[in-house]
Amino acid sequence: MPPIRSQSSRNSIEQEGRVLLAIQAIKKQEISSIRDAARQFQVPRTTLQRRLTGLTVRSETRANSHKLTKTEEQSLVQWIFSLDDRGAAPRPTSVQEIANLLLAARGSTPVQTVGEKWAYNFIKRHPELSTQFSRRYNYERAKCEDPIIIHEWFDCVQRTILQYGIDPDDIYNFDETGFAMGLTATAKVVTRSEYYGQRSLLQPGNREWVTSIECTNASGWALPPCIIFKGKVFIEAWFDDLPGDWRFEVSPNGWTSDEITSVAFKSSLFRRQLLV
Incomplete structure (x- = not known):
C-alpha cells in the first residue's frame, strides 16, 4: 500500500505550487506588486518575497556547506558524465x-x-566521481579505436581470409615507431629538502630521431626488429651485447624509406626461412 501523505504535507506541496506560479507571474510582469501576487495566489507575502531573492524551499534546503540543491548537484554530475x-x-x-x-x-x-x-x-560527496591525471589523446586516434569500426575491419579481414584461403603463416602485421634520443623522462631523484615541488632536470642537447620497424606473424612469431639511425655509416662497436639477429640501418634523417623497409623485411624473412 503506498504511503499516505499527511494533511500538512499536502498543504505544503500545494503552497509551493502556488508560490512558483506567483514567481512566474511576477517575472513575466503579469503582476507588478509582490503584495498583489501573494493575495491572488494565496501565499504568504514574506515567503514570496524571500523566494524572489533566491531563497530555496525548505524541503530542498541543505547544510550550509551545500550551496546547490540536490537537483542542481545531480544535474552537475550528469554534465560531468556527459x-x-x-x-x-x-x-x-x-x-x-x-x-x-x-x-x-x-x-x-x-x-x-x-x-x-x-x-x-x-567530488568527495559523490563517490561516483574522482580526480585523475589526464593525458593527451589524439582525436584521429580515438576515432580509430571506435569498437564499431574495429569490428567491421576484423569482419572484413576474416571474410578475405576465408575467401582466398590465406594461411596464418602468410599474415603479417608490420609497423614502425620513432623516438627522440636524449629526452629525459620523469623519475624520482634525490635533492635538497629545501626545494618545493618537482625538481627540474636539464635536457641534453641531442635530439636525433631513431626509428624502429617491427613485424609479427599471425602464427605467433616475430621478425627481428630493424633500427634506423640518423647518419651515413653505422658501426656496431658503438653498442654492446646487442642481439645478433637485429638489423641496423642509417638514413639522412633517421626515418625509414621504401628501400630500407623492403631490404630489411626480405632479409629477415629469408633468414627465418633458413632457420625453419
Missing part, C-alpha cells in the same frame, strides 16, 4: 564555474558563489 563520455572530462575549476552559473541563474542579489575548495568537497 563530457567524460566524449573524452573531454572537465577540470575542477570548470566544475566550480558551472556551479557559480547555477547559483547566478537563481537571480538572487547579491549573486552567491562557491568557495575555492568547493569542487573538491563536491
